Amino acid sequence: MTALEINDLGYSFGAKRALDGVSFALRPGKFTALLGPNGAGKSTLFSLLTRLFVSREGRISVAGHDLAREPRAALSKIGVVFQQPTLDLDMSVMRNMRYFAALHGISGREAQARSERALAQLGMVERAGEKVRDLNGGHRRRMEIARALIHEPEVLLLDEPTVGLDFKSRQAIVDHVHGLAERGLTVFWATHLVDEIRDYDDVVVLHRGRVLAHRAAAKLREGRPLAEVFIEMTGGEETR
Ligand SMILES: Nc1ncnc2c1ncn2[C@@H]1O[C@H](COP(=O)(O)OP(=O)(O)OP(=O)(O)O)[C@@H](O)[C@H]1O
Numbered sequence: 001m002t003a004l005e006i007n008d009l010g011y012s013f014g015a016k017r018a019l020d021g022v023s024f025a026l027r028p029g030k031f032t033a034l035l036g037p038n039g040a041g042k043s044t045l046f047s048l049l050t051r052l053f054v055s056r057e058g059r060i061s062v063a064g065h066d067l068a069r070e071p072r073a074a075l076s077k078i079g080v081v082f083q084q085p086t087l088d089l090d091m092s093v094m095r096n097m098r099y100f101a102a103l104h105g106i107s108g109r110e111a112q113a114r115s116e117r118a119l120a121q122l123g124m125v126e127r128a129g130e131k132v133r134d135l136n137g138g139h140r141r142r143m144e145i146a147r148a149l150i151h152e153p154e155v156l157l158l159d160e161p162t163v164g165l166d167f168k169s170r171q172a173i174v175d176h177v178h179g180l181a182e183r184g185l186t187v188f189w190a191t192h193l194v195d196e197i198r199d200y201d202d203v204v205v206l207h208r209g210r211v212l213a214h215r216a217a218a219k220l221r222e223g224r225p226l227a228e229v230f231i232e233m234t235g236g237e238e239t240r
Pocket residue numbers: 013016017018036037038039040041042043044045192239240
């Protein structure tokens with residue numbers, strides 16, 4: 001069973017075709033990058049995967065659950081980190097975690113244990129008592145990723161999670177999330193930054209709402225810089 005499977009998915013904003021005939025399946029326990037220039041349709045796809053938008057065209061299945069027919073079962077298997085941060089700045093890291101655990105019906109010792117486990121996976125345990133407001137941007141992002149793991153999902157979706165961060169913070173997050181995939185989590189990471197992608201990652205190239213390629217990064221670039229191949233495939237333009 002694949003962790004996430006998308007079949008013939010389409011979506012339009014009025015006359016604007018944002019996604020068209022999108023089909024692919026993620027390999028379990030892999031870091032898959034969704035690589036596309038601005039306007040390619042990455043956020044639209046994430047909105048459909050998280051049911052912020054609903055489409056009548058095509059099918060999405062998460063861990064064997066059809067998202068349209070069994071939304072609760074399917075969504076319970078997904079962890080999401082949106083592009084825009086959604087943290088309560090005046091709560092401590094641990095309180096944020098436990099609050100989010102409660103939203104998933106997890107409380108008491110179980111909430112504490114899961115929070116500690118998730119924070120440990122992102123190297124954030126020693127920050128547990130700090131107010132989110134006092135954290136730098138990179139640590140806030142790591143906290144959000146930890147929070148998205150609290151219900152132990154099978155698939156972690158991240159929509160351009162390193163936007164606005166400096167190089168070092170970006171690298172730390174990229175390293176941590178690759179580590180999660182190495183421990184068996186299926187990761188789907190939207191980006192337009194090729195330096196976040198490693199040769200052994202899978203890549204889905206999205207352009208003008210269509211999938212242009214889906215293969216291992218090493219195979220996609222065939223010895224050339226990935227940036228060069230990406231620009232060649234997409235024309236290097238934004239598509240808004
Ligand atoms: N609410 C909307 N109304 C009309 N068109 C929209 C709307 N949202 C997105 N679009 C269009 O749909 C297409 C896909 O946009 P989307 O935001 O999904 O791309 P993206 O790959 O996520 O880009 P970015 O990297 O800038 O977030 C673009 O052409 C965009 O202009």
